[in-house]
Amino acid sequence: MKLRFSLLACAWLLTAETVLHAETVAPAGKDSRLNxxxxxxxxxxxxxxxIVHSLDGKMVFILDNQHRILVYNNQGQLQGRIPVSEGVTRIDIAPQGEALYLxxxxxxxxxxxxxxYVMDIDITGSPxxxxxxxxxxxAIFTDFE
Known part of the structure; x- marks a missing residue:
């Protein structure tokens, strides 16, 4: 029996120049091993x-050509901008997301x-x-049900 595995590649396509005409591409033939x-x-x-992506999948950090790091959540909402010096060309993130390396x-x-990170918590109606x-x-969270 021959087993065939599919690999789901999550590609973050972030540039305006990239244009996709189809959302899904099926294997091109019998020998194709990638979907x-x-x-x-x-x-x-x-x-x-x-670009770097946090290991937990929650944050995306993009170094841009205007000497900033754009911080996005995984839904694509801009969370903030970090100014960096003109010579910064590469970024990386610590395994736990506690540091960004330039x-x-x-x-x-x-x-x-x-x-x-500063998080807003809606406490409307809470005692x-x-x-x-x-x-x-x-805010103290004691009920974990």
Whole structure:
């Protein structure tokens, strides 16, 4: 018995120059060993130079030609921009997503940026203790059902 495996390749097609005419391409013949499908595509605001994707699949970091790192979530929503020096040509991410690494070819330097995220949590209708208009709200999640 001969087994045939399919490989689903998730390609992040991010440039405006790339145009796809079909969403799915079937194998070209008996000898084809690759099936692929476009999972998502979004426009970015500048020409991409380099890209890294977090291991958990939640964040995409794109170095652009305007000396910025564009930070997107996996739905293609821009989360923020990080300005970088003119010589940065490559980026990478730490395994846990806690740091972003920059290689600067002009200055022959390596930079490590600590990464942390601010998340908005909707607490409308949740019980609370203290002033309604307090400048800081602590949310404690104790019910994990």
């Amino acid at each position: 692929w499908q476009v999972v998502s595509r979004w426009q970015i605001e500048a020409t991409p130079v380099d 290689i600067d070819g002009k200055e022959n330097s390596f930079t490590s940026l600590a990464m942390s 609370f203790k203290g002033k309604v208009d307090a400048p800081v709200t602590l």
